[in-house]
Amino acid sequence: MEKLAMLYEGKAKKIYDTNDKNVFWVEYKDDATAFNGIKKGTIVDKGIINNKMSAMMFSYLQKNGVDTHFVELLSDREQIVRRLQMVPLEIVVRNIVAGSLVKKVGKEEGYSLASPVLELYYKDDALGDPMVNETHALAMGWATIEQINKMKEIALKVNELMTKIVAKAGIDLVDYKLEFGLIDGKVMLGDEISPDTCRFWDKDTGEKLDKDRFRRDLGKIEEAYAEVYTRLKDALENA
Ligand code: C5P
Numbered sequence: 001m002e003k004l005a006m007l008y009e010g011k012a013k014k015i016y017d018t019n020d021k022n023v024f025w026v027e028y029k030d031d032a033t034a035f036n037g038i039k040k041g042t043i044v045d046k047g048i049i050n051n052k053m054s055a056m057m058f059s060y061l062q063k064n065g066v067d068t069h070f071v072e073l074l075s076d077r078e079q080i081v082r083r084l085q086m087v088p089l090e091i092v093v094r095n096i097v098a099g100s101l102v103k104k105v106g107k108e109e110g111y112s113l114a115s116p117v118l119e120l121y122y123k124d125d126a127l128g129d130p131m132v133n134e135t136h137a138l139a140m141g142w143a144t145i146e147q148i149n150k151m152k153e154i155a156l157k158v159n160e161l162m163t164k165i166v167a168k169a170g171i172d173l174v175d176y177k178l179e180f181g182l183i184d185g186k187v188m189l190g191d192e193i194s195p196d197t198c199r200f201w202d203k204d205t206g207e208k209l210d211k212d213r214f215r216r217d218l219g220k221i222e223e224a225y226a227e228v229y230t231r232l233k234d235a236l237e238n239a
Pocket of ligand 1 (some may be wrong): 092
């Protein structure tokens with residue numbers, strides 16, 4: 001397969017065309033942004049960790065019956081994914097209160113939720129990815145009710161599978177963001193699963209092993225990304 005022209009450069013990845021119309025060639029970057037692009041920086045070798053971790057997590061989910069866009073890991077920073085027609089909605093799944101939920105429910109960071117919370121966000125940089133509900137999505141034609149229901153069903157299945165393996169690694173899966181797309185009308189999981197898109201806390205110490213270290217200037221960012229990857233890799237190999 002040939003890597004052709006770059007089609008799109010996002011905050012964390014570059015997407016290239018290929019000579020196969022069914023797939024894209026993805027390259028993961030070290031660039032880090034937070035607070036809707038206001039804070040910018042570099043996390044050394046983040047692209048390598050996020051590429052390999054996404055490949056590993058998508059493979060695990062696929063083996064357990066979740067349809068994802070992942071096809072093949074090519075190199076440290078590159079992977080092949082199926083071309084999805086992206087749904088402009090993100091689903092955030094939450095198991096423990098943190099981040100933007102703190103101010104919505106009036107509980108402190110770390111409060112364990114009795115059941116998973118699913119939130120919808122409209123993917124739009126100019127609007128700062130606002131939280132929306134299903135009626136917004138339907139009224140704006142961003143997705144059909146069947147697609148939203150399928151996204152929610154996949155999100156809950158992903159949550160069961162991810163919680164299990166993350167726990168085996170001695171980590172709490174606090175919250176994370178998922179993106180979806182369509183192939184011939186079928187809803188599939190896309191984008192990435194990495195410390196950029198998930199909150200991971202060490203079960204014993206509560207130490208943050210994710211992008212909050214960058215957002216909050218906590219230091220040891222590279223070490224945290226590497227640690228969570230190694231622990232999840234070991235947990236999956238011994239599963
Ligand atoms: O900021 P907030 O608490 O709403 O984020 C919830 C989860 O979704 C976090 O794990 C965060 O990393 C992830 N997220 C993301 N991309 C966004 C918004 C949130 O990966 N655009």
